[in-house]
Amino acid sequence: MLVDSHTHLLMLDVPPEEAVREAAEAGVGALVNIGTGVEDSREGARLASRMPNVYSAAGIHPHNAGEHSTAALETLAELAAGPEVVALGEVGLDYYRDRWPREVQRTLFEEVVSLADSLRMPLVIHSREAFDDTMDVLKAARGPVVLHCFEGGEHEIREASERGYYLGLAGNVTYKNSETARHLHLIDPERLLVETDAPYLSPQPVRGRPNAPKNVIHTARFVAGRLGVREEELAALTARNARDVFRLPLEL
Numbered sequence: 001m002l003v004d005s006h007t008h009l010l011m012l013d014v015p016p017e018e019a020v021r022e023a024a025e026a027g028v029g030a031l032v033n034i035g036t037g038v039e040d041s042r043e044g045a046r047l048a049s050r051m052p053n054v055y056s057a058a059g060i061h062p063h064n065a066g067e068h069s070t071a072a073l074e075t076l077a078e079l080a081a082g083p084e085v086v087a088l089g090e091v092g093l094d095y096y097r098d099r100w101p102r103e104v105q106r107t108l109f110e111e112v113v114s115l116a117d118s119l120r121m122p123l124v125i126h127s128r129e130a131f132d133d134t135m136d137v138l139k140a141a142r143g144p145v146v147l148h149c150f151e152g153g154e155h156e157i158r159e160a161s162e163r164g165y166y167l168g169l170a171g172n173v174t175y176k177n178s179e180t181a182r183h184l185h186l187i188d189p190e191r192l193l194v195e196t197d198a199p200y201l202s203p204q205p206v207r208g209r210p211n212a213p214k215n216v217i218h219t220a221r222f223v224a225g226r227l228g229v230r231e232e233e234l235a236a237l238t239a240r241n242a243r244d245v246f247r248l249p250l251e252l
């Protein structure tokens with residue numbers, strides 16, 4: 001069984017029920033829906049509480065860093081108390097789009113890191129063109145960390161591995177220019193996750209179409225091929241890792 005460790009069910013063209021059913025038919029037995037803002041996180045938690053095998057994370061994406069307020073952080077903490085909410089995220093830094101000033105992104109990020117520590121929740125991190133600053137803020141994190149949509153090369157893999165971070169591989173690892181794909185063997189197998197980030201980043205061979213959780217199978221197949229392991233082995237390994245980091249009640 002596969003786990004899509006990072007997906008946005010509320011942003012798909014199709015109803016979440018349909019996406020989850022199609023994913024299950026493709027062998028994706030559990031999904032973690034990721035929050036990108038206060039309302040999205042609230043909706044995601046609701047979705048997860050009524051759908052089996054769907055879990056949720058509560059966070060504020062750096063693109064929405066302007067949502068930052070004491071009330072917003074309190075809401076994330078309230079949501080995190082629900083059994084269906086398994087992580088805080090996504091949060092982090094995005095210097096590619098720079099939608100909000102970097103100090104604004106960073107302040108929010110720092111506060112969510114400290115919230116995760118006080119609640120003992122894992123963190124799901126979005127970092128784009130901001131690796132060093134992201135790693136700097138994460139020095140304060142004492143719990144598990146997932147670097148989602150990881151696209152680093154050798155240096156970044158080594159740094160993240162030293163700290164024991166989980167690396168979430170999305171569809172972009174299947175693209176020809178992927179630096180990560182060339183260094184997959186450097187990643188600790190115990191820290192490897194696969195994800196879709198649907199509706200974004202459709203993997204080969206469905207690139208160019210809207211992404212869906214069922215497509216995590218293509219990313220898993222690609223990674224298995226590169227590592228020279230059987231697909232089922234990679235599925236089992238990454239599902240166990242997702243279960244461990246998010247403490248999912250999965251029987252594997």
Ligand SMILES: [Zn+2]
Pocket residue numbers: 006008034090197
């Ligand atoms: Zn995402």
